[in-house]
């Protein structure tokens with residue numbers, strides 16, 4: 001099996017209903033370099049994550065996990081590599097009819113490779129890591145927004161992925177909730193997980209990532225560090241970092 005030390009997009013084009021969402025988009029996520037994709041609402045950030053996972057197929061260009069090109073290939077052919085990547089969706093996407101524990105163990109139960117006792121152990125370990133072990137038997141409807149996000153992270157962790165993609169992990173949380181989630185992401189990174197985040201929350205982005213990609217009108221207009229981004233003279237980047245009265249009418 002190929003290693004997956006690089007996840008990349010090459011000259012990727014993707015449109016919906018004739019509207020270009022991505023055009024000639026090149027992107028690279030290296031193992032060990034935590035990255036955030038920034039851009040205004042509707043820019044195409046969530047779409048990029050779905051394309052990287054092979055959940056959407058591009059119009060042209062290709063996505064590679066390691067040396068394996070996954071574009072136009074049946075999912076069964078890249079399933080093993082795909083398991084090294086987990087995603088925490090924008091809304092958490094927990095199954096309402098399952099308990100927290102069942103949600104976290106869902107994929108492991110489906111795979112049927114591990115014993116019930118071993119899956120139970122993993123569920124408790126992951127819930128403990130995110131600090132919500134006490135919620136094991138509760139249903140998603142009984143949880144706060146912050147707890148739901150933690151459970152969604154525990155579910156992503158269940159298969160010990162090398163990469164975790166986070167879609168707006170702190171949106172809608174109070175400052176303490178934001179702090180806790182950022183802290184959790186930093187702990188994951190220390191434990192060797194590479195993170196790719198999409199967000200428009202700058203504080204979350206800067207506290208958890210080393211490199212930044214800025215998406216504007218279907219293209220990557222900036223790639224670099226926080227310092228480089230803050231010193232950038234690209235008008236769209238400056239406007240995003242420091243909106244003005246004019247920005248209201250953009």
Ligand SMILES: Nc1ncnc2c1ncn2[C@@H]1O[C@H](COP(=O)(O)OP(=O)(O)OP(=O)(O)O)[C@@H](O)[C@H]1O
Pocket residue numbers: 016021039040041042043044045046047048200
């Ligand atoms: N299934 C769909 N049908 C039609 N348009 C869609 C669909 N999915 C996404 N879009 C459009 O594609 C564009 C990119 O959507 P995407 O969800 O990737 O944006 P985003 O940058 O993640 O936005 P946000 O920050 O609000 O989450 C948006 O303009 C959206 O309206």
Ligand SMILES: [Mg+2]
Pocket residue numbers: 045046047090167
């Ligand atoms: Mg989105």
